[in-house]
Each structure stands twice: as structure tokens, then as C-alpha cells.
Amino acid sequence: MKACFMGLGYIGLPTAVVAAKEGGVDVVGVDINPSVVEQTNAGHLHIVEPGMETMLQEVVSAGKLHASSTPEVADAYFMVVPTPFKGNHEPDVSYVEAATRAVLPLFKEGDLYVIESTSPVGTTEAMSKIIFSERPELKGKISVAYCPERVLPGNVIYELVHNDRVIGGLDEASTEKAVAFYSRFVKGTLHRTNARTAEMCKLTENSSRDVQIAFANELSLICDKAGINVWELIDLANKHPRVNILQPGCGVGGHCIAVDPYFITSDFPAESKLIAAAREINNYKAFWCAERVKNSILEFELREHRKPAVAMMGLAFKPDIDDLRESPAKNIVAKVMQGASNADIFVVEPNVTEHNVFKLTNYNQAYDKADIVVFLTAHTPFKSLPYRKDKVILDFCGIFKR
Ligand code: SAJ
Secondary structure, three states: OEEEEEOOOOOHHHHHHHHHHOOOOEEEEEOOOHHHHHHHHOOOOOOOOOOHHHHHHHHHHOOOEEEEOOOOOOOEEEEOOOOOEEOOOEEOOHHHHHHHHHHHHHOOOOOEEEEOOOOOOOHHHHHHHHHHHHOHHHOOOOEEEEOOOOOOOOOHHHHHHHOOEEEEEOOHHHHHHHHHHHOOOOOOOEEEEEHHHHHHHHHHHHHHHHHHHHHHHHHHHHHHHHOOOHHHHHHHHOOOOOOOOOOOOOOOOOOOOOOOHHHHHOOOOOOOHHHHHHHHHHHHHHHHHHHHHHHHHHHHHHHHOOOOEEEEEOOOOOOOOOOOOOOHHHHHHHHHHHOHHHOEEEEEOOOOOOOOOOOEOOHHHHHHHOOEEEEOOOOHHHHHOOOOOOOEEEEOOOOOOO
């Protein structure tokens, strides 16, 4: 069995490695970035993922995986490329289409074609139309399916193998063919469905989380006005056996939760009112936090007749990672710094050693020196800092839960 993975990013590369190592598949990984191809062939992991580099080195030196700039003839083809936005939050499937067009001349009878990229509903059907208009002789002779990933960065090796997966073919034979492939390395249950349901399932999972976080963020705004500690409130409400409220924060970031709901709202605007409102609330929460910081700086200046020192604690999009992509914390820091002539700002991110825009300060030093401390990301080391009554503390992510 030979598989060709189109896209060697945060999902494509780990999946290719695990398919080679655990599934015994011969893998070619294809990427348009020559540096990714070069690094992968040298056994160097270009993404951050614990344990993955050793696994990559094993499969490269065993000859089970190599990277290339061009696709090669295989038995199964996987589209694992980004689906970004174009215009006003409209999903852009042009990378999926380009990857599909690149591999379709190589297809032969009996092959499997799978899309893993998060995609709007109907993408698998749309790609199959392209495939069969270019290769009409293959109609009914190749399998076409959609199978989204669900892994959490930082825990990818475990989750790629142990998570359940949803697999939706354009017909039952396609679903079965895809199930047979994934069962080579997935120990979780493989749930069979159709392609449209599988596409919507991925969007639903991340939209569900976005809506739940929006509920927590909305509560935090209400509690701020009502003079109630939102952390205590949520802890108490969660004592109910059927209530499980998530934690408020400074907004929602990353490449998934803050993005995927728009794949639903752009195609079903009239129906997706709750999903759209959740996006607005989570975006508004980041704006609200930035305004809060700016107001605190002004209040301090009026009260103390000097500029405050401000510690901005955390840049990553969630706790204990170094990933700053689509991070509300990073955007809040940038916004506050834009009008920063009335404050000395220390930027803190313990998981990153250097940043090309922000000069980083050690978290202990910044906390010591600051008059105003703004907690943006709930990194574990912040939790061992002592609570200091002499400082203005804006705790947007529940470090002290006060
Ligand atoms: N967040 C909160 N409060 C919470 C939980 C999260 O504000 O109680 C924020 C985080 O700080 C972060 C954002 O939400 O800014 C997203 O973080 P996350 O941990 O919820 O999710 P991601 O983006 O790391 O990964 C998600 C996961 N999906 C779900 O949990 C439904 C993962 O399983 C998916 O594979 C991934 O998206 C993806 O690739 O789609």
C-alpha cells in the first residue's frame, strides 16, 4: 500500500508519519514549500509536536516515508491542505482543488481519494465532479471519501491513533475502502456515514465548542457588570450534575474554533443565528479586554500622575503552547501597544524565546515591576505567582480566579 499525502503541515505530516510507522504504509508526502520537503527528508520536524521528530526520523531512515515537491503514483491520495478565508469569511477551497488537480492524472482503477482538510459542506461532491470531468473513464472505479481529523496539537501522536473518526464516502464502497485504510493505524472506532454528514460533523464539533466558550464569555461580561466573580459562579453552577460550563478567556484563537463556524454561517446565513452570535461574542470579548486595559492605564495615570508599567502576560492562543497563530492575546497586546505612549509595556510569553515584533520579558521580572498586570493566557507558570494587592490585576483567564 502506497499513500500520497498532499500537504505536510500540522496535520498532514503527523498523519503521514503515523500511517508509515503504525500502518506499515509506504508514504510520499508532498508540499509546495521546498524547505518543508528538504527538512522532512533530513528527518527534521518543521512543526512543534512532542515525540514526532523521533518518529519522523525512524520512518525516513527505514525508507517508509519521503517528501517531494510533486505527487507520485500511489494507491491512496489524501488532501491535507489549508482551507483559509477569502473575502468576508468565505471558505477558500482553492488549495484543495489545486491538490486534487495535481493528483488526478495519476489515478488508476481501485484507488482511494480522501479529503481531510476542513471543508464546507459539498466539497467532496464538488471535487469528485472535477475528478470525473477530467477522468470520466474512472467513474465508479475509484473511491472518494471525506475523513476529518480531530487531534489536539500537543497530543497528536496519541490522538491520531486513539480518537474515534468519522468517515463519509460518496457511496458505501468508498466508505468501506477508506475505513480499511484508516483501520491500519487508528485504534479508535471508525464511524461510517456519507460525505456531507462527515463534512458537517467537523464543522459542528468546532462550532459547538465556540458556542460553549461564547456562553462562558457572555457570562463574564454580565458578571463584570453585576459585581459577581464569574469563576466562582461557573464552579458553583458546574456542581449541577447536568451543567458543564467552559471557562471565559480573552477571546477564541487558533486555526480551528475561531474559523470553522464561518464555514457554516457563510453557506447557511439565515439558519445559523446562534453560531454567528457566538463568533461575534468571542470576537467582542477580545475587543472588550483591550479596551479594559487601555482604560486602566488612563485611570492609573490620572490617579498617580505618572505612567504605569504594564505586564501583558501571555501571547499564545491557549495555555502551555508556543503557537501564536490567530491569538487574541497577541492581538490585544498589539492594540494596547499602539497607543502605548502613556505606559511602559512588558510583554511576556514563557513558551517562546524570541519574537520578531515584541521584546519579551521574563514573567517574574515583569510581574514584579508592573503596576498593572494583565493575564491573557493561563500558562501554568503564572499560576504560581503570588497574588499582590498592591497591583491592579486584570485577570481575563482566571489565574487567581478573583
Ligand atoms: N478556550 C476558552 N475557554 C475554554 C476552552 C478554550 O476560551 O474553556 C479558547 C482557548 O484559549 C483557545 C480557543 O478556545 O483560544 C481554542 O482552543 P481549544 O483548546 O478549544 O481548541 P484547538 O483550536 O486547540 O483544537 C480544536 C479541537 N476541537 C474541539 O475541541 C472541538 C481539536 O480537537 C480539533 O482537532 C482542532 O480544533 C481542529 O484542528 O479543528
